[in-house]
Amino acid sequence: MELRLLETEGIGRRLGAAAAGDGAAGVGDRSAAGGRAAWATEMASYVKSIDRNHLLEVGLEGFYGQTTPQRRSLNPGFDIGTDFIANNRIPGIDFATVHAYPDQWITNSNDQAQLSFLNKWLDSHIQDAQYILRKPLLITEFGKSSKDSGFSSYQRDLLYNTVYYKIYSSAKRGGAAAGGLFWQLLSEGMNSFGDGYEIILGQNSSTANLIAQQCHKLDQIRRIFVRMRNIQRWKRAKAARRGVWTDRNKGRRIGN
Numbered sequence: 001m002e003l004r005l006l007e008t009e010g011i012g013r014r015l016g017a018a019a020a021g022d023g024a025a026g027v028g029d030r031s032a033a034g035g036r037a038a039w040a041t042e043m044a045s046y047v048k049s050i051d052r053n054h055l056l057e058v059g060l061e062g063f064y065g066q067t068t069p070q071r072r073s074l075n076p077g078f079d080i081g082t083d084f085i086a087n088n089r090i091p092g093i094d095f096a097t098v099h100a101y102p103d104q105w106i107t108n109s110n111d112q113a114q115l116s117f118l119n120k121w122l123d124s125h126i127q128d129a130q131y132i133l134r135k136p137l138l139i140t141e142f143g144k145s146s147k148d149s150g151f152s153s154y155q156r157d158l159l160y161n162t163v164y165y166k167i168y169s170s171a172k173r174g175g176a177a178a179g180g181l182f183w184q185l186l187s188e189g190m191n192s193f194g195d196g197y198e199i200i201l202g203q204n205s206s207t208a209n210l211i212a213q214q215c216h217k218l219d220q221i222r223r224i225f226v227r228m229r230n231i232q233r234w235k236r237a238k239a240a241r242r243g244v245w246t247d248r249n250k251g252r253r254i255g256n
Helices: 015-019 028-051 069-074 085-086 111-133 152-169 204-249
Strands: 098-101 135-143 177-180
Touching: 015 177, 028 085, 069 111, 085 098, 085 111, 098 111, 111 135, 135 152, 152 177, 152 204
Parallel strands: 098 135, 135 177
Antiparallel strands: none
16 A cells, blocks of 8 residues: 655656655755655554554655765755655555656666666665665656657667566565566557556567566566475474474383
8 A cells, every 4th residue: 555645646757847746845855854754654553553464655756865865866866855765764664665767867868877877776775675674675667758759669678677687686585676567557548548658568569578577587486485485384383393292292201
């Protein structure tokens, strides 16, 4: 379940919107950031009081704030008053999220510069989720717009490959990265919903193939970890049974 800390749907896909929506209150405003964190803390606590098994996330782009000033240089030239570390450290928040739209965030840049930003952006968030937050991380929005001049499906596939590689490399080691949700999947006949980032599987075969491969690879990891967990449970159960048997037979003479 997503707590909408900020009503900024699509703000990450529109660079100009950084000054609108919530950011107009002032970039890096400590009091505003504290108010948002307090609201998220209150709402998370309330939802957990109703259903403790319901996983919660705040729903952020991933911009760094006052908590980690050394990381703020990674922000793509702007932020909207949020704090990736502080907002996701809230006890009731179960996993962190991050978005990635380098084609819109890094304006007037080439594909190489955008991929360079993406690599650093993902590396820092995966590392921080694992070692600071100690929570899973989902890349909940990413993509490349087909409406941009010079667009090619090859460059979009490079971006998808980069995101998927970062997720897989972390996940296979039991790291923080737990999955990715590209923006956005549409079916045939939904053209009116297209914003340039849409993927229609039947019309984007190379990208669809990447998505299918990633799903298969992560499913294989899931199966391995399920098997490992079952083995651990079996070992614990075996040890417990052995302990019960030992307690029951203390002082008894075994054999002749």
